[in-house]
Amino acid sequence: MPAVKRGSMMREVFHQSLEDVQSRLVEIAELVTVAIEHATRAFGTSDVALAEEVIEADQTIDDKAIALDELAIEILARQQPVARDLRIVVSALRVSASLERMGDIAEHIAQLTRMRFPERAIPKGLKGTFTKMGELDVQVAKVLTEILRTEDLTLIEALRDLDDKLDDLHLSVFEKVLSDNWQGEAGATVDATLASRYLERFADHALNVAKKVAYLATGEWAPDTDTITVVASANGVELPANADD
Amino acid sequence: MPAVKRGSMMREVFHQSLEDVQSRLVEIAELVTVAIEHATRAFGTSDVALAEEVIEADQTIDDKAIALDELAIEILARQQPVARDLRIVVSALRVSASLERMGDIAEHIAQLTRMRFPERAIPKGLKGTFTKMGELDVQVAKVLTEILRTEDLTLIEALRDLDDKLDDLHLSVFEKVLSDNWQGEAGATVDATLASRYLERFADHALNVAKKVAYLATGEWAPDTDTITVVASANGVELPANADD
Numbered sequence: 001m002p003a004v005k006r007g008s009m010m011r012e013v014f015h016q017s018l019e020d021v022q023s024r025l026v027e028i029a030e031l032v033t034v035a036i037e038h039a040t041r042a043f044g045t046s047d048v049a050l051a052e053e054v055i056e057a058d059q060t061i062d063d064k065a066i067a068l069d070e071l072a073i074e075i076l077a078r079q080q081p082v083a084r085d086l087r088i089v090v091s092a093l094r095v096s097a098s099l100e101r102m103g104d105i106a107e108h109i110a111q112l113t114r115m116r117f118p119e120r121a122i123p124k125g126l127k128g129t130f131t132k133m134g135e136l137d138v139q140v141a142k143v144l145t146e147i148l149r150t151e152d153l154t155l156i157e158a159l160r161d162l163d164d165k166l167d168d169l170h171l172s173v174f175e176k177v178l179s180d181n182w183q184g185e186a187g188a189t190v191d192a193t194l195a196s197r198y199l200e201r202f203a204d205h206a207l208n209v210a211k212k213v214a215y216l217a218t219g220e221w222a223p224d225t226d227t228i229t230v231v232a233s234a235n236g237v238e239l240p241a242n243a244d245d
Numbered sequence: 246m247p248a249v250k251r252g253s254m255m256r257e258v259f260h261q262s263l264e265d266v267q268s269r270l271v272e273i274a275e276l277v278t279v280a281i282e283h284a285t286r287a288f289g290t291s292d293v294a295l296a297e298e299v300i301e302a303d304q305t306i307d308d309k310a311i312a313l314d315e316l317a318i319e320i321l322a323r324q325q326p327v328a329r330d331l332r333i334v335v336s337a338l339r340v341s342a343s344l345e346r347m348g349d350i351a352e353h354i355a356q357l358t359r360m361r362f363p364e365r366a367i368p369k370g371l372k373g374t375f376t377k378m379g380e381l382d383v384q385v386a387k388v389l390t391e392i393l394r395t396e397d398l399t400l401i402e403a404l405r406d407l408d409d410k411l412d413d414l415h416l417s418v419f420e421k422v423l424s425d426n427w428q429g430e431a432g433a434t435v436d437a438t439l440a441s442r443y444l445e446r447f448a449d450h451a452l453n454v455a456k457k458v459a460y461l462a463t464g465e466w467a468p469d470t471d472t473i474t475v476v477a478s479a480n481g482v483e484l485p486a487n488a489d490d
Contacts (some may be wrong), residue, residue, distance in 0.1 A: 024323065052317040073332075073335055076321065076331055076335065077327050077328070077331050080327075082322050082325075083322070086318070086321055086322050087318075090318055090321065090338065093338065093339070094338070094342070097339070097342070144413070174435065177431050177435060178431055178435065182431050186422050186423055186427050186429070186431075186434045189422050189431045189434040189435060189438070190419065190422060190423065190434060190438050193434070193438040193439065194438065194442075197439075198441075200450050205349050230483070
């Protein structure tokens, strides 16, 4: 076989690997979408069987993220990509870590549901807020999947809007919990604090993924963390709007 | 210049880059150690000036993490490392992300301190627990720095012990908050929930870093997440011991 032909075959194999990386990221994002859809539904309806499903399914997301990392490292070792190809592989390593954490968050929401069962996991007076936050997170997952599939950077603005709405709702949970009208016991306050934080963090991770996709397109590496803005709430208590852990 | 000589010079430059990667990781870990030391001290003594220092210094940690990522990507592109060298560079990308998050956590604790000032940030009845958690996190940061400096994998066991102690204290915070004796208002409950979660998460991230260092030594890639164990607390309320977001 002439050397030229072999070179071209190698390149073809390489591009198949890169396509494989992308289609695997999309596949994991789709699993995360199902996870957050089921987790928030289970949380809202105290559906413990559905919560169990989410908890069990998270292992698949973790396994697929690890398999993708191994593929990415193998590509780095064997094919020694440069320029844009290198950025695709490095970004994939970071995106898979964020998708894995988004899956973990869906699992935590399912766990809250299971812990409180047969009681309702959503504290009284917060049903509407948490339902809305759940719906926004499902939209976040869908838009993110679309960004990974199409690399359409104009969708990042939509993601940013969803994230802003979730930040506002997150703050409104604390306003309610810290207001004089709050009747919830300490357990309800803990649940509200954790659930709100999970639902808000989900969108932060999605935005981080989107920034990595933007890096692919532009070569500009955006830092992982947003600037943390502190917003004064109605009763004078301040909270970090975008706390990142 | 003979080709052989140039090759050997290239190798030397390459190994200098790898040493540079390692010494930068150690440097960031040292900054994180100072951050958590100051943050937990400020939190315990309501020292708002020290809290401000921590918040300001976090930008340096973020900048150094980004600079390290850029160096790692440049090494991948220019020097196309394989085998152990490739693992060092890929691990560095992951370790820097975890160190950055540990710095963010120190910043969040400082922010809690600033928000509550001139009130105490630590809710009544939890001073001893949070002081202990702070001391353990400082030890966590010191052991982690040592692991990065020496690659001594036997230290990982010490880190695991510290993490276990922090998980126990984290659960004890919830037990206290959810007990009949808890007199705290909703604001104190929110503070306790968030602070305890930050202090516990700090050690989780450190353990994740240590696992990456172990990967360097063994070639086995450990997943980012620990198994989440649910522990029944004294009053029958269950909490995820190792929740990961």
